[in-house]
Amino acid sequence: AQSVTQLGSHVSVSEGALVLLRCNYSSSVPPYLFWYVQYPNQGLQLLLKYTTGATLVKGINGFEAEFKKSETSFHLTKPSAHMSDAAEYFCAVSEGSFKTIFGAGTRLFVKA
Amino acid sequence: DGGITQSPKYLFRKEGQNVTLSCEQNLNHDAMYWYRQDPGQGLRLIYYSQIVNDFQKGDIAEGYSVSREKKESFPLTVTSAQKNPTAFYLCASSKSRTDGIVYGYTFGSGTRLTVV
Numbered sequence: 001a002q003s004v005t006q007l008g009s010h011v012s013v014s015e016g017a018l019v020l021l022r023c024n025y026s027s028s029v030p031p032y033l034f035w036y037v038q039y040p041n042q043g044l045q046l047l048l049k050y051t052t053g054a055t056l057v058k059g060i061n062g063f064e065a066e067f068k069k070s071e072t073s074f075h076l077t078k079p080s081a082h083m084s085d086a087a088e089y090f091c092a093v094s095e096g097s098f099k100t101i102f103g104a105g106t107r108l109f110v111k112a
Numbered sequence: 113d114g115g116i117t118q119s120p121k122y123l124f125r126k127e128g129q130n131v132t133l134s135c136e137q138n139l140n141h142d143a144m145y146w147y148r149q150d151p152g153q154g155l156r157l158i159y160y161s162q163i164v165n166d167f168q169k170g171d172i173a174e175g176y177s178v179s180r181e182k183k184e185s186f187p188l189t190v191t192s193a194q195k196n197p198t199a200f201y202l203c204a205s206s207k208s209r210t211d212g213i214v215y216g217y218t219f220g221s222g223t224r225l226t227v228v
Contacts, residue, residue: 009152032214043116043202043219044155051214090154094214099170102147104154 002027002093004103012109019063019078021106023091026072033074034092034100035065044090050074061085086110114139118203118220124228125190125197133188133223135203142208144186145217148172149200158201161186162208190225198227 007022025031032051036044048059055067065076074091088107094100116137125131137144143162147155157170161180175194180186186205190197201224204217 034216036216036219041222041224043118043204043221044217045219046216049214049216099157099160100217102155104152 002031002095002101004091004093004101006089006091006103006106008106009104010107010109012111013081014111015083016080019076019081019085019108021076021089021091021108023065023074023076023103024072025074025091025093027093027095029095032094033065033067034094035059035063035074035076036090036092036102037061038088038090038105040087047076047089081108081110083110083112116203116205116218116220118201118223120223121221123223123225125225126228128192130189130191131225133190133201133203133225135186135188135220136184137186137203137205137218137220138184139205139218140183141205141218142183143206144180145204145206146170146176146178146186146188147202147204149202149222155202158188197225200224 003026005024034049035047038044048057050057050067058064063078088105090105091103092100119134145160146158156172158176159178161167177189202222203220206217207215
C-alpha cells in the first residue's frame with residue numbers, strides 16, 4: 001500500500017535562507033509524486049509533480065524537488081525563502097489509480 | 113477562467129441535521145473527489161467519481177453520501193450519521209488518466225463545516 005511521511009510538522013527558516021521540506025514515500029510500483037501548497041482557508045495548489053523521466057523537477061514560485069528512488073524520497077527545496085512562501089505544504093503519492101494519498105503536511109514559517 | 117467553485121464557504125449544522133456541500137467545476141474534468149481536512153491529519157479521501165453516474169467510497173465514507181448526475185457537479189451530503197463532522201472539506205477534480213498521463217488535482221477553496 002502506498003503511504004507518505006512528511007518529516008517535521010513545522011519548519012522555520014529566515015527570509016533568504018534555504019527551504020528544505022522532507023517527504024518519504026512507500027509504494028509497490030513506480031510512483032507518481034506531487035507537492036501542493038495551501039494558504040490559510042484556501043484549497044491546495046499544485047507546485048510540481050514527478051511522473052517519469054528527469055528526476056529533478058522544477059515547479060512554480062522557484063521550488064524544485066528531486067526524486068530519489070534509492071532513498072524513497074521526494075524532498076522539496078527552494079534556494080531563498082520569501083515571506084510569501086509561508087504556508088502549509090503537502091507531499092502526495094499516487095500509484096496510477098485515481099486515488100492519491102496525501103501526507104500530514106508541513107507548515108513553513110518564514111522569519112524576517 | 114476555469115476552476116472549481118465550492119459553496120458555501122462556511123456552514124453551520126445543528127445536531128441531527130443533514131447538510132449538502134456544493135462543488136461545481138467548469139474544467140471539463142472527468143474525475144472529481146471529496147477530501148476532509150483536520151488539523152495535523154492531512155487530507156483524507158471521502159468519495160471519488162471517475163465518470164458521471166459512478167462513484168466509489170474512499171477511506172472515510174461512513175456518514176457521507178454523494179451523487180454525480182452531471183459531469184460538472186459532485187455534491188457531498190454530510191448526514192446525521194457522521195458523528196464528528198466539524199472539519200474543512202475540499203473538493204478537487206482532475207483529467208482522466210485514460211490517456212496514460214498523470215495529472216495533478218485542481219482544488220476548490222473549501223467549505224468549513226461546524227456543528228453547533
